[in-house]
Amino acid sequence: MAYSELIKNFDGIRDYMREFYLYGFKSRNEYTKKSARSYDDERRRVESWLKDYMGFRQTPEGKNIFISIDSRVSRHNPLYAAWKTKSFTDGDITLHFILFDILHDSDTALTLAELSDEIDEYLSEFGIPRMFDESTIRKKLKEYEAEGIIIREKRGKAIAYRRAEEILPVPSDVLDFFSETAACGVIGSFLLDKYDAEEGPFTFKHHYITSALDSEILCSLLTAIEEKRSLSLEVIQRRDDRISESQVVPLQIRSSVQGGRDYLMAYVPQLERISSIRVDNIISVKTGEACEQYEQHRGELEEMLPHLWGVSVLGTAGDSLEHVEFIVQYAEEETHIPKRLEREKRCGTVEMLDGNRCRFSADVYDSIEMLPWIRTFICRIISFECSNKAAERRFQDDLEQMYALYGLEGGEGE
Amino acid sequence: MIFSELYSAYYNAVALILKQACDHPLSKAELRRIVNEKAFDESLLKIEPALLEERWQLLRPDGTTTLGHIPTMPLTTLQKRWLKAILLDPRIRLFPDLNAEELWAQLDAEPLFRPESICRFDQYLDGDPYEDENYIRHFRTILDAIHHRTPLRIEARNKNGEIRTFDIMPETLEYSEKDDKFRLYGRGRRYQYINLARIVRCEAGGGEIAYEPEKENQLPQRTVELEVLNERNALERVLMHFAHFEKQAERLDQNRYRVQINYNAEDETEMLIRILAYGPLVKVTSPDSFADLIRDRLKRQMACEKG
Numbered sequence: 095m096a097y098s099e100l101i102k103n104f105d106g107i108r109d110y111m112r113e114f115y116l117y118g119f120k121s122r123n124e125y126t127k128k129s130a131r132s133y134d135d136e137r138r139r140v141e142s143w144l145k146d147y148m149g150f151r152q153t154p155e156g157k158n159i160f161i162s163i164d165s166r167v168s169r170h171n172p173l174y175a176a177w178k179t180k181s182f183t184d185g186d187i188t189l190h191f192i193l194f195d196i197l198h199d200s201d202t203a204l205t206l207a208e209l210s211d212e213i214d215e216y217l218s219e220f221g222i223p224r225m226f227d228e229s230t231i232r233k234k235l236k237e238y239e240a241e242g243i244i245i246r247e248k249r250g251k252a253i254a255y256r257r258a259e260e261i262l263p264v265p266s267d268v269l270d271f272f273s274e275t276a277a278c279g280v281i282g283s284f285l286l287d288k289y290d291a292e293e294g295p296f297t298f299k300h301h302y303i304t305s306a307l308d309s310e311i312l313c314s315l316l317t318a319i320e321e322k323r324s325l326s327l328e329v330i331q332r333r334d335d336r337i338s339e340s341q342v343v344p345l346q347i348r349s350s351v352q353g354g355r356d357y358l359m360a361y362v363p364q365l366e367r368i369s370s371i372r373v374d375n376i377i378s379v380k381t382g383e384a385c386e387q388y389e390q391h392r393g394e395l396e397e398m399l400p401h402l403w404g405v406s407v408l409g410t411a412g413d414s415l416e417h418v419e420f421i422v423q424y425a426e427e428e429t430h431i432p433k434r435l436e437r438e439k440r441c442g443t444v445e446m447l448d449g450n451r452c453r454f455s456a457d458v459y460d461s462i463e464m465l466p467w468i469r470t471f472i473c474r475i476i477s478f479e480c481s482n483k484a485a486e487r488r489f490q491d492d493l494e495q496m497y498a499l500y501g502l503e504g505g506e507g508e
Numbered sequence: 509m510i511f512s513e514l515y516s517a518y519y520n521a522v523a524l525i526l527k528q529a530c531d532h533p534l535s536k537a538e539l540r541r542i543v544n545e546k547a548f549d550e551s552l553l554k555i556e557p558a559l560l561e562e563r564w565q566l567l568r569p570d571g572t573t574t575l576g577h578i579p580t581m582p583l584t585t586l587q588k589r590w591l592k593a594i595l596l597d598p599r600i601r602l603f604p605d606l607n608a609e610e611l612w613a614q615l616d617a618e619p620l621f622r623p624e625s626i627c628r629f630d631q632y633l634d635g636d637p638y639e640d641e642n643y644i645r646h647f648r649t650i651l652d653a654i655h656h657r658t659p660l661r662i663e664a665r666n667k668n669g670e671i672r673t674f675d676i677m678p679e680t681l682e683y684s685e686k687d688d689k690f691r692l693y694g695r696g697r698r699y700q701y702i703n704l705a706r707i708v709r710c711e712a713g714g715g716e717i718a719y720e721p722e723k724e725n726q727l728p729q730r731t732v733e734l735e736v737l738n739e740r741n742a743l744e745r746v747l748m749h750f751a752h753f754e755k756q757a758e759r760l761d762q763n764r765y766r767v768q769i770n771y772n773a774e775d776e777t778e779m780l781i782r783i784l785a786y787g788p789l790v791k792v793t794s795p796d797s798f799a800d801l802i803r804d805r806l807k808r809q810m811a812c813e814k815g
Binding site: 098099100104115116117118119141142143145149151153158160162163164165166175177178179180181182184186187188190191192194195198200216217219220221222223224241242243257258259260261262264265267268271272274275276277278280281282284285287288295296297298299300301302303304309310313316317319320332346347348349350351352353354355402404405423433436437438439440465466467469470472473474475476492493495496497498499500501502503 | 510512516518550563565568575579580605611619620630631633654655682745747757758765782784788809
């Protein structure tokens with residue numbers, strides 16, 4: 095098939111863009127999931143959509159393509175462009191604009207036959223007028239009815255079609271901000287596309303944009319949460335590309351604003367407990383029935399929250415909670431340290447011991463999950479204790495290895 | 509469906525072309541300009557011939573259109589559901605010119621999500637007070653001044669709690685999801701940031717702003733080079749964690765990678781502790797001055813352990 099910069103399915107490009115953006119060190123030969131031709135086409139498409147952000151590096155293995163974006167500089171998420179590339183037929187676009195021109199206000203309502211006649215009239219001006227039979231027009235109207243942009247109503251015995259009501263215009267500042275900060279922000283970007291392209295007043299720091307590629311999946315998950323439905327998910331294990339299917343009851347999205355990952359917290363009937371699933375590992379979502387025990391599962395999650403540091407629920411299978419406690423010291427003028435602990439403590443507790451020491455403690459399902467955060471206090475930690483002795487050992491072993499890595503006395507040596 | 513041609517760059521470009529053609533015969537140059545602005549690098553190759561060769565029968569040969577009205581499309585249910593969801597966000601009150609109650613009533617759809625459906629579990633707990641009337645007033649004054657390019661006189665507390673006065677030409681409002689805070693960025697005697705939550709007074713006007721480039725102490729962009737040992741999925745975690753910076757990664761051998769990250773020098777301490785979080789899986793290899801900062805913290809930690 096001839097190359098086109100538009101695409102029919104998003105799934106393939108989702109993987110390529112993730113690879114180019116996150117990794118960017120693979121050469122053409124390493125993209126083995128699909129053919130080399132497929133790689134060339136996808137690379138050319140991404141270059142066309144994101145040319146200002148694409149780069150390449152020549153290595154002995156070949157040319158490595160990467161996407162590099164400083165999200166503090168760019169005021170809108172460039173990855174949204176990929177969602178604006180759906181292919182269509184010549185008939186689709188012609189019919190779209192003529193249909194909404196005929197139904198130019200929400201008072202105009204016409205039957206299928208009337209619409210068909212009017213469409214023919216629009217097309218009669220062209221040398222070889224395109225013909226749309228009634229079944230094609232009916233199909234398009236049905237599609238638009240499902241999207242909510244066409245309303246179908248009875249007119250006597252006949253069915254008439256009109257466009258949906260217009261709503262108040264939404265200030266572009268609102269769309270500028272929430273298209274970057276709200277879940278499924280790409281939808282706000284679609285709305286913003288209708289405005290004159292003026293640079294918005296907002297910039298964003300610590301802004302993770304990768305989840306834009308998971309928008310369709312996230313939208314399905316949020317819809318199911320809202321409708322309290324069960325789902326059937328296909329989830330990929332990135333280590334070995336193994337795909338598994340599981341039935342779940344989706345309860346909440348837990349989003350990391352410091353790590354850039356989104357997780358689905360869901361009750362998994364097969365495991366009889368709540369588990370977390372990375373949203374970017376979900377490759378398909380099939381909506382199921384409304385779940386009768388939804389509120390009960392949601393209540394179970396609420397009970398877990400005071401002991402969830404992040405998303406790991408390793409200890410929920412009946413094991414006891416793990417107690418973590420460490421003491422940091424600071425100079426009298428370093429008041430930002432206790433303040434930092436207070437604002438970053440999540441489900442933990444901070445206790446002032448005296449003018450220059452405070453203790454953090456928490457009871458969590460999985461203490462290993464806390465170690466990266468605890469390491470950010472390196473240079474101040476005067477004691478660290480954990481009821482999970484493996485976590486305690488790992489913390490200490492990691493410190494020893496770091497001493498060695500930087501050639502410090504007492505480490506294991508490089 | 510998010511992935512739909514209804515939201516596509518091509519439909520948007522053609523809508524704008526037809527809008528202009530409703531007004532006057534469209535020239536080829538104008539058509540090309542619109543496509544280049546609204547669509548992608550190679551879009552012209554498809555859109556121009558499709559319209560001119562009448563495969564998309566919407567434009568007459570003379571550049572006028574058969575349409576009688578400027579093209580518009582009502583909001584889809586998906587768009588309404590998203591808008592309804594953001595109306596539930598407390599930050600919506602910051603925005604002037606939005607009749608939230610009326611808009612809510614017009615949106616005949618259920619919200620796509622509710623605030624409790626999404627938890628930002630590692631967001632700092634001392635976020636800005638979005639429901640404080642003074643805060644809302646300051647936010648709106650600043651937003652208005654950015655749009656109208658008018659100067660502001662601001663009184664704000666510094667980190668020691670002392671009140672300082674600034675005359676500033678506001679440029680942007682910067683939001684950090686991690687901090688859950690807004691900062692005003694603008695030009696006074698030098699370029700500076702002011703935390704919105706620290707502002708006690710904010711008014712349009714103010715004195716003449718005498719920008720003094722010699723007072724500029726804006727810190728430059730810097731680069732740090734890391735060597736990542738890909739154990740415990742460290743590579744993916746590092747690349748994801750630092751994804752919002754400009755960065756480049758390359759493979760050194762089967763299990764080791766070099767990652768270069770560009771960052772603003774004002775964020776050096778933050779970078780330092782973010783790197784420390786990875787423990788022995790990430791080593792700073794360059795510059796030496798940055799590696800020394802890590803070494804210094806480790807030495808102090810050794811001292812803590814020795815008591």
